[in-house]
Structures are given as C-alpha cells and as structure tokens.
Amino acid sequence: MKMSENIKTLKLATAAELDIRKTFDCGQCFRWNESDDGAWRGVAFGYPAKVWREGDEVFIRSAAPDDLWLDYFDLGRDYEAASASFRGGDFLDEAKRFGAGIRILRQEPWEALCSFIISQCNNIPRIKGIVERLCSYFGEPLSFEGEQYHVFPSAARIAQLELKDLQPLRSGYRAEYILSAARDVASGSIDLDQLAAADWISAEKALLAVKGIGKKVADCMLLFGLHHMEAFPIDVWIRRALKEHFPPDFDPSSLGENAGLAQQYIFYYARSGPSVR
DNA sequence: AAACAGGCCTAAA
DNA sequence: TTTAGGCCTGTT
Numbered sequence: 001m002k003m004s005e006n007i008k009t010l011k012l013a014t015a016a017e018l019d020i021r022k023t024f025d026c027g028q029c030f031r032w033n034e035s036d037d038g039a040w041r042g043v044a045f046g047y048p049a050k051v052w053r054e055g056d057e058v059f060i061r062s063a064a065p066d067d068l069w070l071d072y073f074d075l076g077r078d079y080e081a082a083s084a085s086f087r088g089g090d091f092l093d094e095a096k097r098f099g100a101g102i103r104i105l106r107q108e109p110w111e112a113l114c115s116f117i118i119s120q121c122n123n124i125p126r127i128k129g130i131v132e133r134l135c136s137y138f139g140e141p142l143s144f145e146g147e148q149y150h151v152f153p154s155a156a157r158i159a160q161l162e163l164k165d166l167q168p169l170r171s172g173y174r175a176e177y178i179l180s181a182a183r184d185v186a187s188g189s190i191d192l193d194q195l196a197a198a199d200w201i202s203a204e205k206a207l208l209a210v211k212g213i214g215k216k217v218a219d220c221m222l223l224f225g226l227h228h229m230e231a232f233p234i235d236v237w238i239r240r241a242l243k244e245h246f247p248p249d250f251d252p253s254s255l256g257e258n259a260g261l262a263q264q265y266i267f268y269y270a271r272s273g274p275s276v277r
Numbered sequence: 278a279a280a281c282a283g284g285c286c287t288a289a290a
Numbered sequence: 291t292t293t294a295g296g297c298c299t300g301t302t
Contacts, residue, residue, distance in 0.1 A: 027283070117281050125278040126300065127283085172298025177285080235283040267283080 006063040007145070013075055018058050019101025020051050022072075026102050026268040027124060028224050030131045031152070042134075044072055045108055046151045048144035062144070068135035074103050074227075079261070080184050082229075086262045095262075095269035100176040102264055105224065110185060111152040112225025113207075116217045117177045130171045134178075137168060159186035159264070161197035177212025179272040184210050192226070223260040232259040240268040 012018055024040055026031040030210060032051075032180050034043035037054035049062035049069075060069050070076065114134075119127050131152075138157055139150035159182040166175040184190045195203040200222050207218040219233035232252040234242070242250060255262045 084293090098282060101281085116283090117285095121282060122284090122299085123301080128280045130299095172300095173285090176296075212285065233283085237283065241301090248297060271283085 007061060008063075009059055009061045010069060012058045012060050012069060015053050015058055016101060017079070018073055018075070018103055020053060020058060022102045022268065023101060023105065026099070026264060027271070029105055029107060029262065030124070030128045031111075031135075033128075034220060037084060039147060041147075041149075043142065043149050043151060044068075045103075046142070048142050048147075049148040050145070072106050074106055079103065082258045082261055083265075085258050088250070088262060089246060090128070090240070092266065095265040098269045099265035102261075102268060104229065104261055104264060106227050107224050108152065108199075109196065109221070109225040110155045111183060113185070113192070113213075113217075113221045114152075114158075114178060116220040116224070117181055117212050118171055118174050119220070120174065120212075120214075120217060122174075130169050130174075133169045137275075155182045155185035157194050158182035175210070180211040181213065195227045200226075200231055203228065204231075212258050223263070229260045230257050232263045235267075237267055237270045238263060241266050 020040055021034070024034075029042075031044070032040045034040050037052075039050050041048070041050050041051070042249045045068055047062045047064035047066065047068065049060055049064065051058065051060045053059075062069070083100075086092070113116075113133055115127070118130050118134075122130075135150040135152055138153035138161070140153075142149040142151060158178065161179065161182075163175055163179060167176060169175065171178065187193060190206055195206055198206075203222060203226060204215075204218050205211075207213050207221055208215070213221070216233055216235055222228040222231035223233060232238075232255065234252070242252070252259055252263070
C-alpha cells in the first residue's frame with residue numbers, strides 16, 4: 001500500500017457555505033463520523049479523508065484530486081439561489097434557516113443505492129452499522145494517516161456473494177434486496193451511469209424495476225446518488241411534516257427543480273427540530 | 278413486553 | 291388501485 005505520498009490539504013468552502021455537521025448528519029450519507037478532535041472522517045470514491053472546520057473555513061485532507069471534493073460537496077452550485085428558488089410557507093422558511101449550510105452530496109451511485117436499500121424501515125445508527133460491516137467485510141482496505149478504512153464494495157464484488165455471505169451484516173430481509181440489486185447492476189441490466197444522464201422520470205421507472213426498490217428508495221437514490229435535484233423522497237417524517245405544516249392540497253413538485261433540497265431541509269428540521277425548538 | 282424504526286413485496290379485495 | 295400482513299434485527 002502506498003497512498004501517503006499525495007496527501008494534501010484543500011480549503012473547501014466557508015463554514016456558512018458548507019456546514020459539515022449538518023451535511024453529514026442530515027441523513028443523506030452513512031459513512032462519515034465525527035471523532036473526538038471534532039474532525040469528520042470517512043471515505044468517498046475510494047479516498048479516505050478528514051474534514052474539519054477552522055474558524056470560518058472548512059478544510060479537507062486526502063489524497064484525492066481537488067475536483068473530486070468540489071464535485072462531491074456540490075460546491076459549484078449557488079445554494080442561496082437554490083434555496084430561494086422554492087417557496088412553501090412559513091414552515092419551509094424555518095426549515096430553510098435551520099438547515100442553512102446543508103449541501104446535497106454527490107455520492108457514488110452504487111453506494112447510495114445500496115445504502116438506501118438498507119435504510120428501509122431502519123434507524124440511522126443501525127444503517128451505519130450495517131454499511132460499515134458491509135465495507136469492512138467486502139471492501140478493499142485502505143490506510144490513511146495511520147488508520148484503516150475500507151472502500152465501499154462494488155456491485156460486481158457483492159454480486160459474486162451468496163445470501164449466506166451477507167448474514168454477518170445482520171441486515172435482515174434487506175440482504176436479499178442488496179444481493180439482487182448488486183446483480184442487476186453488475187450484469188448491466190440496470191446502468192447507473194446512464195440513469196444519471198436520463199431524465200428523472202424514466203430513471204425512476206428503471207429503478208422501480210429492481211427488487212427491493214420502491215418509490216422512497218428510488219427517490220433517495222435519484223437525489224443522493226444521481227443528483228436529480230427535483231426528486232422529493234417522501235418517508236414517514238416528510239409525510240408527517242407535510243400533513244401537519246402544509247396545506248392539504250400541497251404538491252411537492254410545485255417546489256420545482258430544487259425540490260430535493262427543500263425535502264432535505266424539511267427532513268432535517270422535522271427530525272432534529274422538536275428538541276431544539 | 279410490545280411497539281416501532283427514513284419500506285417493500287405479495288396476496289386479496 | 292388501494293390495503294393488510296409479514297419480514298430481520300435492535301432498541302426503547
């Protein structure tokens with residue numbers, strides 16, 4: 001293992017543009033964790049990294065090319081403008097303020113798909129546990145600044161496994177879905193890169209054909225894995241928020257091309273709001 | 278102890 | 291096309 005030669009530090013953004021706690025903690029990703037030193041460590045696109053805030057600025061340290069992180073954190077987009085592009089009443093305005101600094105990550109498509117299959121009827125700590133076991137059992141090991149990490153195993157790798165191999169993940173009935181999705185992706189019967197380029201209606205249609213993927217998981221995949229920003233995943237939290245805080249006839253698609261960002265603000269606010277409000 | 282957790286599948290109206 | 295019940299596992 002080489003690695004260590006090209007490690008460098010990159011300034012990512014201001015803390016206002018990128019709030020790392022909110023971004024990593026708002027439920028869109030499962031592989032970033034805060035350590036005692038206040039920095040967040042994780043792996044994306046095969047690169048282990050450390051992200052931290054220093055005063056008003058956010059830095060990242062890794063061996064990845066700079067462009068990778070600018071893309072991953074979606075730093076080319078003006079989030080002020082994106083947030084201003086939708087309107088949905090007072091509750092959404094509050095959620096917007098509360099979630100300021102969240103960015104919709106451009107995650108690896110397969111990782112996102114697999115993670116959100118695991119997420120169904122599950123809670124975040126357990127989702128993270130299952131994902132980490134998946135990576136440590138089947139992902140290539142990586143070393144970074146004296147610690148060990150693992151890549152997210154490819155669909156091709158998982159496709160070779162049998163159901164019993166996934167037993168140690170303790171993912172329950174989701175194991176069958178993971179396997180079947182991995183095989184569909186590996187065999188090419190579903191092409192994730194192609195779906196990223198396709199319009200999201202037909203992309204969703206293709207995703208729904210995969211066993212274990214319903215509307216909610218498909219929408220999460222579209223938003224977090226394929227970056228179709230108009231996707232609006234509706235889970236129990238969102239459903240509740242829509243019911244309690246929006247007009248009965250409110251149509252999320254009226255939020256427009258950045259509806260997914262609105263969804264994330266609402267989700268984050270609804271989940272962490274009551275204890276903070 | 279029973280219910281629930283960021284759903285989905287299948288069977289049955 | 292909508293609805294009920296079952297599904298693994300873990301926590302409260």
